[in-house]
């Protein structure tokens with residue numbers, strides 16, 4: 001199993017941030033993780049990456065049971081693209097160097113680069129349609145371009161699990177669709193890593209995300225096949241607001257019903 005979370009809770013003082021969570025992800029599935037602000041998404045990702053430890057329950061990621069595994073080794077198999085990572089990168093670094101640094105999981109590039117590494121980075125950038133950013137510095141890139149470079153960086157390490165944490169934040173509708181098209185092409189590859197795509201927005205759930213986890217107030221509200229989870233009735237109950245979900249070309253569009 002890629003992710004196996006059983007009866008996991010995380011408490012901070014009086015507060016239970018994650019409550020009795022259960023979530024299983026099988027190889028070959030791509031998941032969308034959907035929840036409103038403060039629902040516990042980041043906390044859950046921190047736990048999957050071994051940065052926080054459950055108060056109760058058991059976690060196993062990529063077959064590595066927490067408590068019996070070297071988390072630094074495990075983290076090498078997980079690509080995590082997030083706003084927090086964006087803020088750590090150096091503005092003067094070129095796109096190619098940032099992509100290459102993914103191989104060493106470093107911020108900045110300090111290792112000897114083999115020609116094969118450079119070829120691999122170029123091939124990934126080609127695949128993601130961002131070769132034109134090879135010699136551009138990070139500080140001159142648009143938000144959408146930065147996201148593409150960060151995904152290229154994550155893929156350099158050949159991860160088994162790729163977490164994309166709200167990658168469309170701050171993008172206009174055209175840049176969003178461009179980035180989603182690129183994510184679709186990554187997910188559709190036969191040797192693609194398992195993708196967990198985190199968002200607040202139903203519209204970003206691509207047809208390749210076969211499964212969806214709804215998280216609400218630190219609890220798993222619903223987990224299952226996207227087509228079963230994203231119905232008007234379920235989403236109205238999830239948001240506590242009457243909403244209508246429409247499907248078009250395999251995507252879902254949400255409208256808030258006026259009373």
Ligand SMILES: Nc1ncnc2c1ncn2[C@@H]1O[C@H](COP(=O)(O)OP(=O)(O)OP(=O)(O)O)[C@@H](O)[C@H]1O
Pocket residue numbers: 012015017035036037038039040041042043044
């Ligand atoms: N170290 C901590 N100590 C106490 N409370 C915390 C801690 N970390 C997170 N929380 C609380 O847990 C809840 C869930 O936070 P989390 O950041 O996981 O939500 P989120 O779903 O990622 O939100 P957003 O979409 O806004 O990023 C919030 O109420 C937050 O204040």
